[in-house]
Amino acid sequence: MMTERQRKFRAQYVARISPLYNGFSHVAVMYGAGIAAIWWCASRMDDLGWEWLLAIPVFLAGNLFEWAMHTFVMHRRIDVFALRAIYERHTREHHQYFTDNDVTIDTVREFRIVFFPWRVLIVLGVLGTLLGTIAGAVINANAGYVVFITMVAMYLNYETFHLCCHVHDNWFVRHVPFVNTIRRHHMAHHNLGIMMKYNMNLTYPIADWLMNTSDLRRGLLGHLFNGFSEQHVKDELKPIIARFRNGDVQEKRVTLDGPVLTAEEKGAMAM
Numbered sequence: 001m002m003t004e005r006q007r008k009f010r011a012q013y014v015a016r017i018s019p020l021y022n023g024f025s026h027v028a029v030m031y032g033a034g035i036a037a038i039w040w041c042a043s044r045m046d047d048l049g050w051e052w053l054l055a056i057p058v059f060l061a062g063n064l065f066e067w068a069m070h071t072f073v074m075h076r077r078i079d080v081f082a083l084r085a086i087y088e089r090h091t092r093e094h095h096q097y098f099t100d101n102d103v104t105i106d107t108v109r110e111f112r113i114v115f116f117p118w119r120v121l122i123v124l125g126v127l128g129t130l131l132g133t134i135a136g137a138v139i140n141a142n143a144g145y146v147v148f149i150t151m152v153a154m155y156l157n158y159e160t161f162h163l164c165c166h167v168h169d170n171w172f173v174r175h176v177p178f179v180n181t182i183r184r185h186h187m188a189h190h191n192l193g194i195m196m197k198y199n200m201n202l203t204y205p206i207a208d209w210l211m212n213t214s215d216l217r218r219g220l221l222g223h224l225f226n227g228f229s230e231q232h233v234k235d236e237l238k239p240i241i242a243r244f245r246n247g248d249v250q251e252k253r254v255t256l257d258g259p260v261l262t263a264e265e266k267g268a269m270a271m
Helices: 004-016 024-044 050-074 079-097 108-116 118-138 141-166 171-175 181-188 206-211 220-224 238-244 247-253 263-269
Strands: none
Touching: 004 079, 004 108, 004 247, 024 050, 024 108, 024 118, 024 141, 024 171, 024 247, 050 079, 050 206, 108 141, 108 220, 141 171, 171 181, 181 263, 238 263
């Protein structure tokens, strides 16, 4: 159940959304540009062979990059304009708007707090073009297109999975493999007690498993196909998770910059 603290923040945030903002346009531009870029690259590949295998290391590197950005930029305040803005938008807004008491949206205007701003597409396009050009020069043109396509596909995957984490419960998010896993994984991340350290992946919890920043204690395959199971949640985290679902605790011990943890809680999270 949503706490009064969360309810007040939501009302204030929604009131600040520009009347010109349109959630459908936001999504249309994002997916339209991404799909068009993938189609353009795919239409220019000629006699694709082994180059498609490059998607595997690019995917794994992207998964680690996703984890690192979430851990060290979105949840760590860096006093550089663009990086500070990312932190402000994520930790001080997104994580106040959504907690594990209530992670869902009700209207398309709330897409504003779920999806990245459109300018992220520009950054992705520049970075993808740079890495794709390097791969094309070092290997061949097909390699460059595969690198670019994989990067864009991963971004669209990220945004799609993130939306699935914030819609109301339904058959799709409950039963589709990987989607159900990341929904539980991300809902746990939104617990105000553990949000600064645990469950940083938002596509597939590979890096979280590798870096031991998952709230689960199990192997890689167990992480990927965990679904909604709470059976393997780390015992030392359970009291912290339960405590920070309480509205009084949130009022007293949660700031816009995260939870104020006791020495005992910090020790439990260091295990």
